[in-house]
Every structure is written in C-alpha cells, then in structure tokens.
Amino acid sequence: MAEEKIARIAKEIYENVGGEQNVRKVIHCMTRVRMTIIDNSKVNLVGLKAIDGVMGIVEDDTLQVVVGPGTVNKVAKKMVDMVGVKLGETFPNSGGLSFEEQALANKAAAKEKYNKPSKLKSVLKSISNIFVPMIPAFVGTGIVAGIAAVLSNLVVAGDLNAATWQQYIDIMNILKNALFAYLTIYVGINAANEFGATPTLGGVIGGVVMLTGMNPENPIKNIFTGQPLSAGQGGMLGVLLAVWLLSIVEKKLHEVVPESVDIIVTPTISLIIIGLLEIFLIMPLAGFVSDHLIGGINGILNIGGAFSGFVLGIAFLPMVMLGLHQILGPIHLEMIAKTGQTNLLPILAMAGAGQVGAALAIWAKLRKDRTLVQNIKGALPVGILGVGEPLIYGVTLPMGRPFITACIGGGIGGAIIGFFGNVGAIATGPSGVALIPLIAHGKWIIYLLGLVGAYIGGFLATYFFGIPKDAKMKADNFGKNVQMETLQPTLRVVTTPAFERSTVYAPMTGKVKDLSEVEDEVFSSGMLGNGIAIEPTNGQVNSPVDGIVTTVFPTKHAIGVTSDDGVEILIHIGMDTVELNGEGFESFVKQNERVKKGDLLIRVNLDKIKAAGLSMITPIVVTNSNSYNAISIDAKNTVDKGQVLLTIQP
Numbered sequence: 297m298a299e300e301k302i303a304r305i306a307k308e309i310y311e312n313v314g315g316e317q318n319v320r321k322v323i324h325c326m327t328r329v330r331m332t333i334i335d336n337s338k339v340n341l342v343g344l345k346a347i348d349g350v351m352g353i354v355e356d357d358t359l360q361v362v363v364g365p366g367t368v369n370k371v372a373k374k375m376v377d378m379v380g381v382k383l384g385e386t387f388p389n390s391g392g393l394s395f396e397e398q399a400l401a402n403k404a405a406a407k408e409k410y411n412k413p414s415k416l417k418s419v420l421k422s423i424s425n426i427f428v429p430m431i432p433a434f435v436g437t438g439i440v441a442g443i444a445a446v447l448s449n450l451v452v453a454g455d456l457n458a459a460t461w462q463q464y465i466d467i468m469n470i471l472k473n474a475l476f477a478y479l480t481i482y483v484g485i486n487a488a489n490e491f492g493a494t495p496t497l498g499g500v501i502g503g504v505v506m507l508t509g510m511n512p513e514n515p516i517k518n519i520f521t522g523q524p525l526s527a528g529q530g531g532m533l534g535v536l537l538a539v540w541l542l543s544i545v546e547k548k549l550h551e552v553v554p555e556s557v558d559i560i561v562t563p564t565i566s567l568i569i570i571g572l573l574e575i576f577l578i579m580p581l582a583g584f585v586s587d588h589l590i591g592g593i594n595g596i597l598n599i600g601g602a603f604s605g606f607v608l609g610i611a612f613l614p615m616v617m618l619g620l621h622q623i624l625g626p627i628h629l630e631m632i633a634k635t636g637q638t639n640l641l642p643i644l645a646m647a648g649a650g651q652v653g654a655a656l657a658i659w660a661k662l663r664k665d666r667t668l669v670q671n672i673k674g675a676l677p678v679g680i681l682g683v684g685e686p687l688i689y690g691v692t693l694p695m696g697r698p699f700i701t702a703c704i705g706g707g708i709g710g711a712i713i714g715f716f717g718n719v720g721a722i723a724t725g726p727s728g729v730a731l732i733p734l735i736a737h738g739k740w741i742i743y744l745l746g747l748v749g750a751y752i753g754g755f756l757a758t759y760f761f762g763i764p765k766d767a768k769m770k771a772d773n774f775g776k777n778v779q780m781e782t783l784q785p786t787l788r789v790v791t792t793p794a795f796e797r798s799t800v801y802a803p804m805t806g807k808v809k810d811l812s813e814v815e816d817e818v819f820s821s822g823m824l825g826n827g828i829a830i831e832p833t834n835g836q837v838n839s840p841v842d843g844i845v846t847t848v849f850p851t852k853h854a855i856g857v858t859s860d861d862g863v864e865i866l867i868h869i870g871m872d873t874v875e876l877n878g879e880g881f882e883s884f885v886k887q888n889e890r891v892k893k894g895d896l897l898i899r900v901n902l903d904k905i906k907a908a909g910l911s912m913i914t915p916i917v918v919t920n921s922n923s924y925n926a927i928s929i930d931a932k933n934t935v936d937k938g939q940v941l942l943t944i945q946p
Contacts, residue, residue, distance in 0.1 A: 302367070302371055304348075305347060305350070305367075306371050306375045309331075309344065309375065311343070312339065312347070313331060313338070313339050313340075314334075316387065317334075317387075320333070320334055321381075321386050322372055322376050323358075323372070324368045324372035325368070325854070326868055327363070327364055327866075328361060328818070329372045329375065333358075336359075341353055349367070350362065352818065352821075354818060362824070365824075365847050365854075366847055369847075423536070425486075425904055426483060426689075427689030428906075429486060430483075430486065430689070430690075431686050433475050434475070434683070434686035434690065435678055437472045437476065438472075438678030438679075438685070439677060439683075441469075441472040441476070442678060442680075444472060445681065446681070446730045447464065449731065449732075450733050451465070452723050452734060453734060455733065480528075480532070481503045483532055483535050484498040484500070484502020485498050487502070487535065488539055489904070492547065493539060493543035497546065497567060500571075501567070501571065504538070505527065505574065507526075507527045510525075519580045525575070525580065530574070530581075532689075534579065542566055542570045549561070549566060597640065600714065602714045604710075604714050605710035605713050605714020605715065606708070606710055606711035607710075608710055609643055609647055609650070609709055610704065610706060611703075613647045613648075613651070613684070613699075613702070614703070616647075628724050635720070637720025639717075639718065641720070641727070642743050643746075644710075645727030645747075646705075646706045646708075646709030646713065646746055647703065647727075648679060648687075649709050650702040650706030650707070650709060651679055651691075652679045652680055653705045653750060653751040653752060653755035653758065654692050654701055654702035654705060654762060655675065657762065658695070658698055658763065660759065661758075662768065664771045664772060665771035668909075671691055672687075675687045675691060681728050681729060681730050682728030682729070682730045695764055695767055697764055698762040698763070701757035701758040701762030702762075705752075705754020705757055705758070706750055707753070708750055708753030709746040709751075710746070710750075712746045712749040713743065716739075718737075719742050719746075720735070720736045721735055722734050797944070798944040799841075799940055799942070799943055800840045800918070800940075801841065801893055801894075802938060802940075803830075803840045804914065804937050805833050805836075806832040806935065808933055809828070809830065810829070811828060811915060813829065814913055819917065822921075824866065825866075825917045826921040827921075828915075828916055828942065829915045829916065830935065831914070832900070832902065832914060834902070836896060836899055836900075837867060837897045837898040837899070837900065837914075838894050839893055841860070841893055842891070843859040843890075843891065844891070845857055845886065845889045845897070846888075851873075852878050852881035852882070853874055853878075853881055854866065854868045855869075855883075855897055863918055863920070863944055864918065865916065866919050867915075868914060868915050869900055870912045871910060871911040873905060875908075875910070876908060876910075880905055880908075881900055882898065883897070885897050893938070894938055900912075916941065916942070918942065918944065925945055927945075928945070929941070
C-alpha cells in the first residue's frame, strides 16, 4: 500500500510539472523534492498542491514540493527510477523540445557546468574558510595596530613626546601582537579544521615556523644555502601546505594504527614527519627563493623610475604570502644607514592601497551581497591604516581575480612614486596612511598621490576585470524573496497517544527563536508542524528524547528522531546547509539506531557554516503535531542542551 502511495505521488508530480521531459534533474533535502524545471509555464501549481501527500510548494531556483521527512527520499527515488537516472543526474530529455525549450535547457546545462567547483575554486574556498572566521580579530587588532603605528611614527618624526606616549604605544603593540605574533598558530588551527586534521596539531605545525627554542648560537641551517633559517620563512602558504600534508598523514595513520595506541602513536608520528618536512624542506625552500630575490630586487631598484615602482608594487603581496618579505628588512635598514631613508618602503606600501581600491570596487559591484559587504566594511579602515590581512584573506584572495587586480592597483601606485623618485621613509613600520609621518623631506604629498593612484587603479582594474561571474550571480540573488503558496498538511493516520504528557529536551545550546523568525516559510508557516528554533552557540547536537533515529539525511544537516511516546521530531541544522554536501557535519548515529536523551547525534563545525554565509538557525519541529491537542514551548530567550524545550499534551 505504501509503495502504491509513493508511486502515485511521483506520477502525479510529473503530470503537474509538464511531464518528465520538462524536468532537468531531481534532488531532495530532508522535506522537499527539488526539481530543476526547463519551462516554468508548463507547471500546474494548483494541481501540485492538490496532490494527496503534498504539504506545500516553494518556488525558487528549483521547484520544491514539500512531502515531509520519511517520505521525500522515497518519492524522489521513485521519480528518478521512472526516468532511469540517479539523483542529481541530468534527465535524457532534450530530444523533441522546441527551440525556446532547448535554449532554456542549454542555459541550465551551461550554468550547471560553470558552477561545477574547479580545483582552483576549491582551494580559494578553503582559504576563505580558514581566514574569514578570523576577520573580527583582524579588524580589532588591526585598528589598534594602525593607531599604534601612527603614534609611533609621530614619535619617530619628533611630533610627539616619547616619554609621554611610548608606554601607550607599547600597550597597543602588546594587544596587536597577541594576534600577529602568533598568527601562524591560529592559521594552523583553522587550517586543520578545514582539512580534517586535529586542530591542536595544526596549531603546533603553525607554530613550528616561529622556530621557538632554536639556539641562536647553533641555528638550524638552510639545506640549500647553509645559512641559518629565519623565523617565518614559508609564510602562510607554507603553513597551509604543511597542515594539508598533516591531514593526509594523520588520516592514514588512523587507518593503520591499532585503536589501543592510536592516541599516542598517531599525533607523535604526525608531528615528527610534518615538523621535519616543514623545517628541512618547506622553510628552506622559501628561504632559498628569498635569498635569490635580493639580487633581483636590487636590480629592479637600480633600474629606477616608474618601471621599478610598478614591478615592486605588484610583487609585494605575493611575497608576503610566501613569507619572502623577510628579506626586505635588511634592505630597508641598509638604505636608512647609507642615505637616511628607505626608498623601497613607500613603493611597497602601495600594494596594500591596491587592496583597498579593489575592496571598494567589490563593494560597489556586489553591494547586494550583505555578508560580503559587512566583511569589507570591517576590513577597510584597517586596510587604510596599513594592515592588509583582513582584506587579503577575507575578501580579495578567496575570490581569486580581485587579488590579482588589487596587485595591479599596487603596481600603479608604485609606478607613480617611482616616476617622481626619491620618495623615502626615515624608518620602517606599517604602510597606508600610517606611514605619512615617516616620509622624508616633506615628500608626503607624492606618497599620498601614490596612495590615491593605487586606490583608483585597484578600483578600476577590479570593477571592470576582477569580479568573478559566480560572485556577481550570488550577489544578484542574495536575500531573494521566496514566493510560495501553501496548502494545509494532508490528513495523517493518527494513533491514540499512550501518555499524559511528553517532554522534548533541547538538543543544543543557544538562543531560542520562534519558528516565525526562520527565513524559510516551510518552517515559519508551520507547514511541517509546530515547534521552536535555536540559534546554536556550539556545534553539538544531542538527542532530545529517548527513542529511535528514523532518518539521517545523507548530508547530515538534518535528522529525524521518534520518541518512545511516538513524538516525531525533525532537527534541521541551519538553512540551505544541504548545499554544503556534508562538509562541516559529522554524524554519530545511523538510521534505526536506538538513542537516549543526551546522546550525541551530530557534530557541526559552526565556523564552516558561517564562512559559507549560511544561517545556523535550527528548527526543532514536531512533524506529527496534528496528533496532539497542545504543544507548549518551555524555553525562553536562551537554553542549554538537556533543558526542557517542548511539552506535548495528547
């Protein structure tokens, strides 16, 4: 009987969407069959809503037919079986289409091909996932660093009294260094989370490049040159590479090391292998490159003029990412010792200005993407003060092309300063406007002209050539209102509850939200049942009842549990998190597994979800609400996991 019902729903869905030939592909989430429709004019919404078993319709990029948990997977499977394809595969239906229909089909196929993640996009996405969660720290410490730099430069220039201001500068530098002095450790931890390694081990690998504990009298030698290694060689990219290798080694060891000694053997061997590789290969390789860059930089400087400024302005940020900027310190000091100023620093400062211009262009072009705009708003003041990490790692680099066009903007600013020539700084320090007090011989106007040129150059290059199409598409559709029509839930077969009162406990800790606040009308309208939502503050999802796991969605973003009292509970973790295809989710239970209240069901990486720009608000819904007279909400404002959340009365 159940099979006949599933087949009927599948058949009637096809009949009301214009037939199989009008469907490009079928997928499903926890509650909805999602169809990519070729010609929307052929869809009969009234007929779809009238199907016995359909709870509602959502019109979005895909046509979504809500049939509820436990049923949706069967209906979707039946629909693709009827066509002879698998879930997510393109239907073989292009033949016999009209010209207009074929055009629509070709457009859909092209869009699908374009949006298919490339290796480069995957790398850039991983970089974004690692650095975006750090933006608040970048912004806060960056502003402190910028203020400290301005004050320090004013002291050096003789405009402020050192006896009065130096202690305040030192305090702000302490605050700044709490991030920047140990940045490789933070990056190592986040990279480990992204690549699937142990976070603390990733932090250790990140800290290795600091060479803490190395005896200065007996330093570790660069295997290529025989010269002592310098702390920081390899840069952030070196740390990312090392932690990525760590994730591979650690996973392999977990597979072969006996469980009884895994906790001892795996981390020890992983650290030894990757640590040695980092010290004796990754860092020396970066050092080898940097040593040979000195001659190249001096050669470019000797050429002079706009050409030198352009090349150095473009090259500086890639050097920073590779940790190669370490070689520039001695050059600056030598110049200051010989001439009283470093002509290299003002040129290199243009690189950060190019990032500012690029960020402004992204803001102007993608202003509809509110998440991206918020990141830019936070990072811009810091970037103007000469701290570029938030803009680099939070905005331009994850997008790919804007990083390149930002470097071009830096080259333009460098060319301007190189053209006028003899623009130097009397000391080293942060760039941006914070460097103005250190510009020698009153030539700060030329330096300011270079900054403006870099701003404009970065803006124009990015605005016209640096915006990826997928980013523009995402921005144009950001926050798009979902039009939907709902139908009262279909009648269910109700059994008489055998309890007087049943309690559902909070599966997670967080802020309590009314279902009406959920930005998805399938939940906010009560279409799937009554309940509550939680905005979690940690990533653990525990069982809210004693019962049976009835559904674990393949992407692990949603789970269904039926209590011993017969209460059917759906926990949907975040909105649109199905798009992550399981990334950031770890399941600890299987379908039909018995669980007790408080048992760990799913662990979620909240930072990964937030980095993807998705909401973490989590509806907890009683999907068989029609079986009960009353469902009361017991939690207010905030709730800890294990506290009473809902009370069900038959």
